[in-house]
Amino acid sequence: MAKLILSMDNLVLREIPLTKERTTIGRKPHNDIQIDNLAISGEHAVIVTILNDSFLEDLNSTNGTFVNGQQIKKHFLQNNDVIELGKYRLKYINDAPAQTSPADFEKTMVLRPDMMRKAAEPAAARPAAPAAPMMPPAGAPAAGTASAGGAAAPKVGAGGTAPVPPAAAATAAMPLAAIQVLNGSNAGKTLELVKSLTTLGKPGVQVAVIARRPHGYFLTHVEGAQHPTVNGQPIGTQAHELKDHDIIELAGVKMEFFLKA
Amino acid sequence: MAAPDLSAALEMAALTDPGRVRANNEDAVLANPRLGLAVLADGMGGYNAGEVASGMTTALLGSELEARFAERAPHLPGAGGRSWAQEALKSVIARANAEILAAASREARLSGMGTTVVAAQFFDDRLATAHVGDSRLYRWRGEALAQLTRDHSLLQEQIDSGMISVQEARYSQNRHIVTRALGVEPEVDIELSEFAVQPGDVYLLCSDGLTDMVEEADIALTLSALSANLPLAAAQLIDLANDNGGRDNVSVILVKVKAPFPARRATAGAWQRLKTMLRTLFAIRKGAQDG
Numbered sequence: 001m002a003k004l005i006l007s008m009d010n011l012v013l014r015e016i017p018l019t020k021e022r023t024t025i026g027r028k029p030h031n032d033i034q035i036d037n038l039a040i041s042g043e044h045a046v047i048v049t050i051l052n053d054s055f056l057e058d059l060n061s062t063n064g065t066f067v068n069g070q071q072i073k074k075h076f077l078q079n080n081d082v083i084e085l086g087k088y089r090l091k092y093i094n095d096a097p098a099q100t101s102p103a104d105f106e107k108t109m110v111l112r113p114d115m116m117r118k119a120a121e122p123a124a125a126r127p128a129a130p131a132a133p134m135m136p137p138a139g140a141p142a143a144g145t146a147s148a149g150g151a152a153a154p155k156v157g158a159g160g161t162a163p164v165p166p167a168a169a170a171t172a173a174m175p176l177a178a179i180q181v182l183n184g185s186n187a188g189k190t191l192e193l194v195k196s197l198t199t200l201g202k203p204g205v206q207v208a209v210i211a212r213r214p215h216g217y218f219l220t221h222v223e224g225a226q227h228p229t230v231n232g233q234p235i236g237t238q239a240h241e242l243k244d245h246d247i248i249e250l251a252g253v254k255m256e257f258f259l260k261a
Numbered sequence: 262m263a264a265p266d267l268s269a270a271l272e273m274a275a276l277t278d279p280g281r282v283r284a285n286n287e288d289a290v291l292a293n294p295r296l297g298l299a300v301l302a303d304g305m306g307g308y309n310a311g312e313v314a315s316g317m318t319t320a321l322l323g324s325e326l327e328a329r330f331a332e333r334a335p336h337l338p339g340a341g342g343r344s345w346a347q348e349a350l351k352s353v354i355a356r357a358n359a360e361i362l363a364a365a366s367r368e369a370r371l372s373g374m375g376t377t378v379v380a381a382q383f384f385d386d387r388l389a390t391a392h393v394g395d396s397r398l399y400r401w402r403g404e405a406l407a408q409l410t411r412d413h414s415l416l417q418e419q420i421d422s423g424m425i426s427v428q429e430a431r432y433s434q435n436r437h438i439v440t441r442a443l444g445v446e447p448e449v450d451i452e453l454s455e456f457a458v459q460p461g462d463v464y465l466l467c468s469d470g471l472t473d474m475v476e477e478a479d480i481a482l483t484l485s486a487l488s489a490n491l492p493l494a495a496a497q498l499i500d501l502a503n504d505n506g507g508r509d510n511v512s513v514i515l516v517k518v519k520a521p522f523p524a525r526r527a528t529a530g531a532w533q534r535l536k537t538m539l540r541t542l543f544a545i546r547k548g549a550q551d552g
Binding site: 050051052076094108207214222 | 303305375395415419424425429432433434435437438439440441442445469479482483485486487489490493497500501504
């Protein structure tokens, strides 16, 4: 479950679990997080939590709301974000969905339609006053939705903790490589293999691709009656791993593959 | 009457892979170029229940649609003002939903199983689609990738309501929450669509194991570079997902349109010629007026 750690001058004042759909922050006593300081507006900001995600919104406060040094109007909170209100700091902690076993991570749930309406309403459309909690506690969608309605079922049981943006570091492991044309009108030209796929040859005649993968560069025949050769040997239909200084020949054009230091 | 044979016009390649993390594969794929049908389902449920639900769905669609199109050609009008192709997809998917629920109530170990589904039925130079959940259909045409289905997911709802941007969505902890699935309730809301198809189009059906792991730009690059070799393109997409972590089962079906496939009409002769003539005539008159 996500939580906030309230501190001032590096002194931790308290921890606030984000269990409610709306957690309000302000100087007035009706706020969920009351900070009695003149730099804080009466209704300063609100955190809207939907299942495992939390959004911080400034409620047109006089002195503004800052996250990691930047003033924000609305902000999608990420683990370890630091919210600054005057001299106070609120650290947002959401290291992993609080599921019970590793097999539960990343599994797919079905959200029932009646829950859906509540979750989909934009934060701005909600009343400003603290509302009764409508959503299950953040981090526990499985138990909340699944067993109550019999509606949810795990789809994915992948390991790993926080989600990683797709295609994060797939090709980071390999050094950059390039091919240099050795003959013909393009002799001397080099082509860096920066994309996941680089096409060689002429469509409709003979085409091969070089795939850049985390563990190497692979040449594969795509179309045409002739297959390309590597160091004089034709490659079959399978992907062929390229080594530094391999000579590729394709449709009469010779190319050298090399790793860039 | 037999169902029409589209295998001369359509090439299909289907691949499914458990990924790098999971031991079992709960995805199911069906590609039948003769029938012009591609179906992909991403199952959910403990033990092996997920693959039971997804497998039931693809198998039922394959056999049941063949039987229905043998009785009535897919391009003919259906009951609800839609094509029979759409009507048949809808009713067979509704039946799959009922059968999954029935099986789950019969057998305790299958309780709670469910599945997404995305189905593409090609007929008469058109494509009828049906989907439930977050499995997707894309179209590659003229070097552009278009997503033809909209996920039935919490994240998509949040994006639609403006609460979260597409950029922020990739950091969301609320991925993998679908708002519709087969096997959840007796009534299932099936989204139906129909599109005109052109020779040269490539269609991609995929599970979220692909789209969570692979950027759309890399999907587009793969289709651009490898559409001449469909099995290789499918393998490359699976490799990309696995190279990026392969945290889920990953499945793809590619469908390439090689030639037009107009329906053979019973009265194709005179009536069709007359219609073509009239259309040409109107086009000429309109052209004259506009000019």
